[in-house]
Structures are given as structure tokens and as C-alpha cells.
Amino acid sequence: MQTRESRPMPKSNYFQLLFENLKTKDRQFTVVNDVETGEAEIFLYDAIASNKEEAEWWGGVDPETFVKAVRGIDAQNIHLRINSPGGSVFAARTMEQALREHKATVTVHIDGLAASAASFLAMAGDEIIMSDGAMMMIHKAWTVSWGNADDLLAEATLLEKLDGTLAKTYAKRAGGDESTFADYMRNETWFTAEEAVSAGLADTIYDAEPVPKKEDSAHNAVHPNWHCHAFLKAVNRPEIQTYVSDEHRDRQIQRLNVLTCCALAVN
Template identity: 50%
Template sequence: MRQLLNLLISNRQADRRFEVVQNQSGGDATLYLYDCIVATQAEADWWGGVAADTVAKKIAAIDAPTIHVRINSPGGDVFGGRAIETALRQHPAQIHVHVDGLAASAASFIAMAGDVIAISPGAFVMIHQAQTLAYGSADALEKTAGLLRKVDATLVDTYVTRTKQDDGRVRDWVHAETWFTAAEAVEYGFADQLADDSNDVSACWNLSAYAKAPIAASVPPENPVPPEPAAPAGQDDQSHRQRAANQRRVALLNLGF
């Protein structure tokens, strides 16, 4: 899905991070989710982002009474996001989510796994429909559309359960690609409280992949499709091109959120 690829490529930088910090005394742990989300480590190695399989294993290994999940993420793969959300929900610790800058797309329902959700003034939450790339016959396209509708229905259910808002209203928000300010997120139930500190770091993301990103939550768009990287040393051009094509097919066949 081109939107997901653009999101990953335009935000691939060395200073993004996923990190777990745990007090040596056995106290609380802090998980920093400050990156785009992909499903597997192989995809993360190629496109960038943080891999759901890696994050889920790190979460399972945490031994702490409380996990603080600090989020500043523009989203990514819908099933990768679901895997991280599930890992948090199944952990016996209390989950305290802090939306430090941006919980968009897949990161928005990861945030819903929190027993307590705080959002910093100036931060945003964004929800929208799942998307993918499809080709083939009319029957194949109809099946893909049906799958997307099922995914959207599960997203609506998650938001309704957390926010207690009307099902139809949440569905309209999802269909419209809705961006909530910190105050609106609290008002509508996507967060429980405003954080005491103002930590607006959302402006570090390139959100040009999204249709309705507010200027305050974005940075000037860069070229979303950079030139194909040069073949690694010792690898001929033909095998490199084939490997790149295979990687693109893997990424494009994943549902993007």
C-alpha cells in the first residue's frame, strides 16, 4: 500500500527509536514507541520502523508492576499494531499510556490498551480506515474490499469500547480520517487526562502520507519515493533488483493503516 510505504520512507531516520527501560530495583518499566510500525523485523531492516514481533517479545519479557508506554508514532501496519496492542493487554502489569506527541493510525489503538491514558498538551490522536493495494478480477477486488470492511469494523469496536461513544459517530470519525487535539481526545474518551507536562514532539514527523494532517502535527513533505539504493558490495545489479522487488511485494501485500 503506497500510503504505508510513503509513511515509512519519508520518516526513516536514525534517531527514531524503540526502547524498554526498566528500573534495576524491580520497579516500573518504560517502553518508548517512537517510530513507525511494521509487522516483522525483516520489514524493519528494509524499510525502517519498529517491528511488532520484536516489540511483543520485549513486552513479554518485562517483569514490572507497571509499564509506562510512551507513544510518538505516525502509525503503520494494522496487524503489527494489533499484535503490539494484544501484547500489552495480555501483560499482567498495569499499563499507563502517555501520548507524548502523536498516536496516529495503528498507534492510536495501541494507545487504547492503556488502563490509564494521558495525552500531552499539543499532542494528537488520529483514527482512519485501513487501506491496502489490490489487483486482479472483480471477485478478487470485492473480497479485498470485504476484508477491509471487516478490519474497519474491528477498529470501530475497539474505539467504541474505550470511548463509550456512539457506534455510528465513531464510524464516521474513522471514515473521515479524524485528528483529535489533546483536549478533544480527553473530551471524547480517547484519553483519560491531560499530562502534567507539555511535550509536543509531534512536529518531528512527516505526515504527508495522510490526507488531513493538521499543519501543527506535521513537517514540510519530503520526496516520498527516494531513488533505489545501490546494490551492496559483492551483489550484482540483477540480483539486487530482484531482492528489492520481492521486498516491495511483501510490503505492498500487507494491510496499511
């Protein structure tokens, strides 16, 4: 019987992201609903998985669980707290829609990292607040595909459509031009809190004044330290995500090219 560690990992950046974070500590998905105050907090401190089976095997939050939790909230205000490396596009879209349809006012707090799919999930907020030192990353959609030339061309067409919808979401929230955000995605852009606010992807930076400690407060929560090697420009550091050297990135690209050539060689 295979364990999680021994199961072969599909040749996909998405599954690489899930695989690398299997043993990440302090990951959590929690909903704290205070009926008396009409305030609810959702802690999305995890990756975003495609479905329940995938979440059970690789870890992460699946859309079914997330949507059910959101629909069970009876509150005037929802505070979604994000520290996530992202994950499945369609799962995040499903989660995003659940937040948009809820009657509550949604405030998104990016406590640590909102990368990849987690970045456009954040766009569902009526207000987006980033902590000082938090980061947001947007990039073009990924997939893994097998088949003949027609199959691969069809997959590329689908990816282009996905990228178009994502650029539209960012531009609509930021009030900018879709082509601008398409360029950001193409270059796998990592935004600091200040840069995200400047680009219109966030509204404000959290004013780090001392706050009273209380149970279940995000200010007392332990943040997971995500591994983001699946992203070509990221290195894993607890306090910040930065760019790797050109030499390291070239080696990563060469590895990905080899994997792609191997996939295309299969009949």
C-alpha cells in the same frame, strides 16, 4: 544493487508513510526496566512495521521485537510512551494484545503523535495521558490490491471488517457508539488532546509542572518529527498536525485516483 532510496516504492499509502520517514532523525524503540522501583518505560518513537524484514528495510518497530520486549518486562507498572505515525494494522494488533495480557498496569503517554495504528495500540492502556499539544488520528484501513473484480471486492469486504473491528475498539474504550467512531474514521479525524479526552479516547492531559531531570526520562527525550503526507488531511509541521487546504487535498485525491485507475487497468 539497489539502495533504500532507489528501491521502487509500492503504490500504497502505508509504504509511502514508511518511505517518507526513512531518514527521520531521533526515532527509537527503547525499553527501560527499573527492577528496584517496579516501573518500566517503553519508548515507541517509531513507525509500526509488519515484520522484521520490513522493519530492517524501511525502518520501524516490528511486532516480534515488541512482543519479546514486553514479555521480558518484570514490573508492576508499564509506561508506554508513544510518538508514532502508525503503520501495520495487524502488527499493532499483535503489540496491543501483548500489552493487554501483561500482568502490569499499563499507562499510555501520548508524548507527540499517535496516528493511525498507533492510536488503537494506545487503547491497550489502563490509563491514557496526552501531553498538551499532542494529537491522535484515526482513519479507515488502507491496502493495495491487484486482480480481477472478484479479488477487489473480496479485498473491500476485508477492509470493511477491519474498519468494524477498529471502530469497536475505539467505542469500547471510549464508552460510545461504534457508528460514531466509524464516522470519525471515515473523515480521518485529528484529535487535539482536549478533543481526545472529550471523545473518551484519552483520560487526562499531562499537567506540565516542572519535573526533576534524570537520565532516560521521556521529558528529556528528543521527539522525531514525522512526515505524514500519506494522510490526506495532514501537513508536516514539528509542533502540530493540521489540515491542508481543500485545493491541495483535491490534488492529492486526483493523484490517488490516477494510481487506482492504473492498477485496475492491469490484467
